[in-house]
Amino acid sequence: MDTRVTIAGVELKNPVMTASGTFGSGAEYGEMVDLNRLGAVVTKGVANVPWPGNPTPRIAEVYGGMLNAIGLQNPGIDVFVERDIPFLKQYDTKIIVNVCGKTTEDYVEVVERLGDTAADLLEINISCPNVKEGGIAFGQDPKAVEAITREVKRHAKQPVIMKLSPNVTDITVMAKAAEAGGADALSLINTLTGMKIDIHRRTFALANKTGGFSGPAVKPVAVRMVYQAANAVRLPIIGMGGISTAEDAIEFLLAGATAVSVGTANFFNPYATTEIVDGIEAYMERYGVEDVKELIGAVK
Amino acid sequence: MDTRVTIAGVELKNPVMTASGTFGSGAEYGEMVDLNRLGAVVTKGVANVPWPGNPTPRIAEVYGGMLNAIGLQNPGIDVFVERDIPFLKQYDTKIIVNVCGKTTEDYVEVVERLGDTAADLLEINISCPNVKEGGIAFGQDPKAVEAITREVKRHAKQPVIMKLSPNVTDITVMAKAAEAGGADALSLINTLTGMKIDIHRRTFALANKTGGFSGPAVKPVAVRMVYQAANAVRLPIIGMGGISTAEDAIEFLLAGATAVSVGTANFFNPYATTEIVDGIEAYMERYGVEDVKELIGAVK
Amino acid sequence: MAQVKIEAVVKSQEMLADGVYSMVLSAPEIARQAKAGQFVSVYTKDSSRLLPRPISLCGIDKEKGELRLVYRVAGAGTEEFSRYEAGEKVQVMGPLGNGFPLKEKKAILIGGGIGIPPMLGLMKALDCERTAVLGYRDSQLFLKDEFEAFGPVSVATEDGSAGTKGNVLDAIRANGVEGAVIYACGPTPMLRAIKAYAAENGIECYISLEERMACGIGACLACVCQSKEVDHHSNVHNKRICKDGPVFAAEEVEI
Amino acid sequence: MAQVKIEAVVKSQEMLADGVYSMVLSAPEIARQAKAGQFVSVYTKDSSRLLPRPISLCGIDKEKGELRLVYRVAGAGTEEFSRYEAGEKVQVMGPLGNGFPLKEKKAILIGGGIGIPPMLGLMKALDCERTAVLGYRDSQLFLKDEFEAFGPVSVATEDGSAGTKGNVLDAIRANGVEGAVIYACGPTPMLRAIKAYAAENGIECYISLEERMACGIGACLACVCQSKEVDHHSNVHNKRICKDGPVFAAEEVEI
Numbered sequence A, B: 001m002d003t004r005v006t007i008a009g010v011e012l013k014n015p016v017m018t019a020s021g022t023f024g025s026g027a028e029y030g031e032m033v034d035l036n037r038l039g040a041v042v043t044k045g046v047a048n049v050p051w052p053g054n055p056t057p058r059i060a061e062v063y064g065g066m067l068n069a070i071g072l073q074n075p076g077i078d079v080f081v082e083r084d085i086p087f088l089k090q091y092d093t094k095i096i097v098n099v100c101g102k103t104t105e106d107y108v109e110v111v112e113r114l115g116d117t118a119a120d121l122l123e124i125n126i127s128c129p130n131v132k133e134g135g136i137a138f139g140q141d142p143k144a145v146e147a148i149t150r151e152v153k154r155h156a157k158q159p160v161i162m163k164l165s166p167n168v169t170d171i172t173v174m175a176k177a178a179e180a181g182g183a184d185a186l187s188l189i190n191t192l193t194g195m196k197i198d199i200h201r202r203t204f205a206l207a208n209k210t211g212g213f214s215g216p217a218v219k220p221v222a223v224r225m226v227y228q229a230a231n232a233v234r235l236p237i238i239g240m241g242g243i244s245t246a247e248d249a250i251e252f253l254l255a256g257a258t259a260v261s262v263g264t265a266n267f268f269n270p271y272a273t274t275e276i277v278d279g280i281e282a283y284m285e286r287y288g289v290e291d292v293k294e295l296i297g298a299v300k
Numbered sequence C, D: 001m002a003q004v005k006i007e008a009v010v011k012s013q014e015m016l017a018d019g020v021y022s023m024v025l026s027a028p029e030i031a032r033q034a035k036a037g038q039f040v041s042v043y044t045k046d047s048s049r050l051l052p053r054p055i056s057l058c059g060i061d062k063e064k065g066e067l068r069l070v071y072r073v074a075g076a077g078t079e080e081f082s083r084y085e086a087g088e089k090v091q092v093m094g095p096l097g098n099g100f101p102l103k104e105k106k107a108i109l110i111g112g113g114i115g116i117p118p119m120l121g122l123m124k125a126l127d128c129e130r131t132a133v134l135g136y137r138d139s140q141l142f143l144k145d146e147f148e149a150f151g152p153v154s155v156a157t158e159d160g161s162a163g164t165k166g167n168v169l170d171a172i173r174a175n176g177v178e179g180a181v182i183y184a185c186g187p188t189p190m191l192r193a194i195k196a197y198a199a200e201n202g203i204e205c206y207i208s209l210e211e212r213m214a215c216g217i218g219a220c221l222a223c224v225c226q227s228k229e230v231d232h233h234s235n236v237h238n239k240r241i242c243k244d245g246p247v248f249a250a251e252e253v254e255i
């Protein structure tokens, strides 16, 4: 049985990876999960300098999911390169570094610093709904998507995955803009913008008022967007949004994703990623699928 | 205790109404629910001529909600005016007629036919994701929103509520466009576009491939959009999307809605609407709220 | 009176065959009004699954106020039901749908697979000569002995391990089953074949259909089938299985 | 070893005061490693509520492999827990967090409201002179008698119905409670006052903090508090309560 998939020339032992921001840089979950079993670990977003993130409360539970407004707290690229990359290097898994920034220059700085590291792929987050500058501001305008993609590509040594926002009228427009800018792959979806109000205290549940909505509840939107994007561009797609079981992961593959990321599910099932790896194999066995690549985009 | 609210000059005995398409024209649920207790009944969308709707399967269950692709099956305005309006007229509740169409002329024709009926308000659905022509095509472009609003307003005798799609980058742009076109009120949200794939049969769960996603799972997106729209325009807003309890309804009021619609919840709890009416009163009692209008937009 | 949504109590649960269960519910408000061929909407307790599971009435005990549901585990919802033990409380709405018309003619009752249970309710309710033709996958002939109390029973099995090898029509032909009215419930290909058979032989025929449902009471228009005549509700050719059906005269619908 | 997520079994459940429950879980893999001041993440069975409910360890029985959780019903999740009976299975992850440092000095243990339970675990774990100061709403003095087995106990109640009327600091002053190290858990305003009190009096002080959590193990950065020094993980001034805490030296954090 062949579970390997390839993204922009990088071969993953299986299509299962972690979603940025839900798995740290792997160290915390590494106590419970064998990182060697994952196709890739995608790290929390890292910027050129340390970011303190947003005030608390940063998360709220909602029906079938959660809102977060972490605000991209991160130690900055220096600490990251010194500490987190060497940590991940110990494992037989691919390293995908998620990059955030407030300006194009910020992104470029991080990307350049990563050039001579062991990072296998770069995932550029232009879709974080929780920061005032950068983030989603880039991800909701096709011209901005194309421009930042082009600029990042000019400076990147590794292949570049553009991570798109679902908070748009037409995801195919954004996907095509990233393709036009030279992206090697796409990740989608980042979180939907959501809000929760505490009716007893009459306040917002999050200090930031709005937050990014993730978890099983968002899956139908994510599957739809992956399907639309996969049928609009020729790039490999990393699908995510509500994946918590192997069935969910397979749904994304059938919709057109080449690989999948598991995010919020880690919080309620720390063993989710490896259970999904096992579950995909069991499905392939059951239906006599020799090569996982046969599943990609098989439902049209 | 005063639970009355006013939308475009029409006074509702309480802010609880049904969401279009989930309650027929009231007759079916009337066997279980006392329609006299509702602020208003919003009917299933009606077009100028009968529409057969989409092939089955038209619905699919998803985590915390459902997808539907009914495709606006309806008997056409003639049967509607003859049968459904007189039925609703028997009750002490307001009648809001939801209008759909493929072209601006279709909408105008229906609106004109409704002019001398007992309909109290018109809700114009420019956001149905399940029909090829009309529907969402109008609702995702601000110029089209403004134009159709203006045209409908020119022909409407009753106040006009424009029903907006959440499948947009910026809901405030659409809200402002409707306001500019002369809308008297806004309804939001219609359904999010979603997809489900049956991994065992390797087919789409819906004959239509995509469907409108509704139910408790979508609430955080709906609350956020109601809040954003309420803070962008001066129009009263009818909030909906995942409301199944009084707590949910109050969350929408606090976010800025003047009234709320209950949709998918009717399917798993036919008594949802009247339970919500009771629950809002209990909340007002508990917190000493004399007038429900104090709650509207109280969280900023 | 009309349908109600109530909290029913499980009286008993029993496995009849691999994955096929019989559950008796105490639901007097529903049982009082119910008739054969109607169904109930059963709700799961798992709040990620909100839509009703429509299940036909296999038995109605008006005196005890009980309903019997016989169902196959088909997914997560029915799997949840199969774990209920006596005493468990369940949200149930009903009775829903029209039920079978009770004709005073020699009747052939045809059930295929999980379409068998509603025919047992009808078998009991009819008061004329009647014979049952039951199609199973294999030799696990659930409910068959209960039908035999009311009339002769022919069996077809897909694997040939009992009765006629093949489908219900094979069993009808093999056993020379005759009648003046057919009632049938089962998979669509079976119903399609029966409709054709009835038409050819000029036999009155009623079939019970299935479709995905949301409201279960005729409001949402999810569960339509194509009807020959313009339907009275939507003024098109779409009858609602939950409200106008699930039982239709075979010639009324395109399947 | 490290934290694990396991299926624990409820051994007993008891109401201690209005809305305050004591639940004992069999969870040997966690109990074996646990220490006072740590907590566990408890998951609800309702699949609409996915995040963990962090609950402190009130008692750890390493021999029996049991954990005791004492919790207040604060919302839907804890309400669900309160309905569990012996035999119920529960998903639990732990042990989480750092726990209290066990100093060999005369200790004052201060618990306010639902901050009382973790102090009982510490009261048992300490092996030096120790006194407890417990702040309650009213005369329902849950767990008080259990503290008394290990040392003197002072009580404050908001309504004055038992002990000193007022808060824990009022009780400390009223009873002339003295010590060389303070351990405290309770609402933030109480902790803030204790921090100031300890600083004024030059007493070493450890406080246990709370924040909304998603991962519970330091990966998601949801549960931060502001720290005086740059934290080693994110290189900013944000310590993670779930991983770097929940217990902090009072001067380490801004509250």
Ligand SMILES: Cc1cc2nc3c(=O)[nH]c(=O)nc-3n(C[C@H](O)[C@H](O)[C@H](O)COP(=O)(O)OP(=O)(O)OC[C@H]3O[C@@H](n4cnc5c(N)ncnc54)[C@H](O)[C@@H]3O)c2cc1C
Binding pocket: B061, C039, C051, C052, C053, C054, C055, C056, C057, C070, C071, C072, C073, C074, C075, C076, C077, C078, C079, C114, C117, C118, C209, C210, C211, C212, C213, C246
């Ligand atoms: C009028 C009617 C009567 C029925 N009577 C019986 C009966 O007596 N015994 C029995 O075993 N089954 C019966 N069924 C089928 C039964 O409703 C489904 O097997 C059941 O809903 C599956 O639920 P699940 O959660 O196990 O499966 P899932 O596949 O997880 O269900 C997902 C969703 O699809 C719906 N669904 C799945 N299969 C069907 C289906 N075949 N028909 C309608 N909705 C479906 C479910 O209700 C749910 O909303 C009947 C269906 C209808 C429409």
Ligand SMILES: Cc1cc2nc3c(=O)[nH]c(=O)nc-3n(C[C@H](O)[C@H](O)[C@H](O)COP(=O)(O)OP(=O)(O)OC[C@H]3O[C@@H](n4cnc5c(N)ncnc54)[C@H](O)[C@@H]3O)c2cc1C
Binding pocket: A060, A061, D039, D051, D052, D053, D054, D055, D056, D057, D070, D071, D072, D073, D074, D075, D076, D077, D078, D079, D114, D117, D118, D209, D210, D211, D212, D213, D246
């Ligand atoms: C380290 C730590 C230890 C704790 N120890 C105890 C204890 O021993 N006994 C006890 O009764 N309570 C304790 N709490 C508080 C307890 O976690 C909350 O009361 C509980 O999570 C409420 O859940 P709910 O579903 O009942 O309420 P809801 O309000 O419905 O919960 C909604 C969401 O908010 C979270 N949440 C709500 N209140 C809190 C809170 N105060 N802190 C963190 N998350 C919260 C829930 O976990 C859930 O994700 C502790 C909290 C922390 C952080």
Ligand SMILES: Cc1cc2nc3c(=O)[nH]c(=O)nc-3n(C[C@H](O)[C@H](O)[C@H](O)COP(=O)(O)O)c2cc1C
Binding pocket: A019, A020, A021, A022, A044, A045, A068, A070, A072, A098, A125, A128, A163, A189, A190, A191, A212, A213, A214, A215, A216, A218, A240, A241, A242, A243, A261, A262, A263, A264, A265, D214, D220
């Ligand atoms: C707590 C949290 C933090 C996140 N941080 C990041 C981030 O730093 N960079 C990023 O690109 N996406 C981030 N995301 C988005 C996820 O990577 C993912 O796109 C989204 O959560 C949808 O997947 P899920 O439903 O499986 O969680 C974060 C999500 C969560 C829940």
Ligand SMILES: Cc1cc2nc3c(=O)[nH]c(=O)nc-3n(C[C@H](O)[C@H](O)[C@H](O)COP(=O)(O)O)c2cc1C
Binding pocket: B019, B020, B021, B022, B044, B045, B068, B070, B072, B098, B125, B128, B163, B189, B190, B191, B212, B213, B214, B215, B216, B218, B240, B241, B242, B243, B261, B262, B263, B264, B265, C214, C220
């Ligand atoms: C089965 C179904 C049919 C619907 N039909 C219509 C319709 O005809 N016109 C319309 O404007 N909205 C229609 N809607 C959208 C609802 O009115 C509502 O906007 C949406 O479902 C969100 O609310 P909810 O989550 O409470 O269901 C329909 C929704 C459902 C589930």
Ligand code: FES
Binding pocket: C212, C213, C214, C215, C216, C217, C218, C219, C220, C221, C222, C223, C224, C240, C241, C242, C243
């Ligand atoms: S299920 Fe709603 S009309 Fe039949």
Ligand code: FES
Binding pocket: D212, D213, D214, D215, D216, D217, D218, D219, D220, D221, D222, D223, D224, D240, D241, D242, D243
């Ligand atoms: S809860 Fe995730 S870092 Fe603490």
